[in-house]
């Protein structure tokens with residue numbers, strides 16, 4: 001057999017091989033608090049790295065444009081069946097390469113070029129694909145927006161009703177990237193019907209909570225539901241689109257050939273594996289712990305003098321105002337200082353922010369990844385104190401050195417991906 005089929009990456013490409021090893025170390029040695037990230041199981045990782053990557057399978061199970069799809073069909077049909085069961089949906093399309101492409105497909109299936117969409121303002125927690133001027137959604141459609149109430153920092157449903165009556169959208173979009181509260185999908189469905197709009201609920205962030213029954217489901221109230229598969233759902237990087245049976249053909253045609261060519265069969269197989277994991281009872285325990293952890297983290301941060309946007313959280317994420325009208329530091333500064341101690345977060349605008357998006361007054365924290373590692377409320381309280389001490393004294397090298405040590409002590413108690421960790425020369429650790 002030629003070397004081509006036997007050589008490992010460490011032999012053929014040291015540059016990329018070393019980058020992968022360093023990334024494993026970075027993930028293992030740091031505290032991952034980015035709300036949109038998670039750690040997949042070894043089973044999901046393995047499935048992504050299989051020969052399904054070699055297969056073209058344009059079309060859908062049983063109706064392909066290529067031969068040799070019998071095993072691709074097994075994988076895709078399992079992913080479809082499990083997705084429908086997980087969300088109680090009438091129809092599922094598991095082919096979108098990403099959350100953004102799932103949304104693009106819904107736009108193509110549900111409305112016409114130039115129609116009006118009504119989406120949540122990006123600076124209030126919405127997503128680029130909900131009408132940002134540089135995104136296909138903002139380029140191809142007329143955009144109206146709604147947001148949160150200035151006092152409660154929660155979605156103002158009365159205002160949403162007014163905005164819907166005013167703008168008469170063809171599609172009302174709900175769901176968010178940085179919104180810590182329950183979203184009332186039933187109410188949003190009623191608002192949409194009152195103005196003759198369809199609804200797309202984009203549950204990219206909260207899909208795991210919805211699947212576990214810990215956040216109300218949009219599925220009964222919305223024509224279309226889209227999600228990523230890699231956030232709280234803890235699957236491979238990708239997208240998923242669900243809809244009512246009456247739109248099934250339109251949606252499938254919109255995904256392929258509408259916005260995509262061949263599906264990523266290796267990723268679809270990994271989606272099937274992840275959905276299988278999500279159907280097990282342990283997944284609900286996991287999602288419950290995400291919620292407990294987010295509440296514990298938020299309480300500690302508030303006790304340490306930081307302002308929690310909307311006063312708390314109902315889901316997996318927290319929006320923390322670290323600027324506090326000039327009393328603190330910007331989100332950009334906080335992100336950088338925390339990066340130096342191997343706590344990974346992202347800066348984020350807060351509603352009615354006075355700072356530009358690239359600077360921002362807030363940081364967004366999420367507990368899905370650390371909960372996967374096995375951390376619980378006590379660990380969250382310790383992390384909350386670490387974050388607060390760095391944010392209060394971002395210039396102090398003493399504080400940063402201490403927190404760096406604490407991060408290392410904590411991460412060592414929660415090992416992961418052991419089989420993927422290369423021993424390090426001299427036992428050195430990137431966090432040292």
Ligand SMILES: *Cc1c(COP(=O)(O)O)cnc(C)c1O
Nearest residue numbers: 098099100127176177202204228
């Ligand atoms: C993350 C996210 C997306 C986009 O997902 P990608 O896979 O990055 O394209 C879409 N909508 C919302 C609300 C998100 O949070």
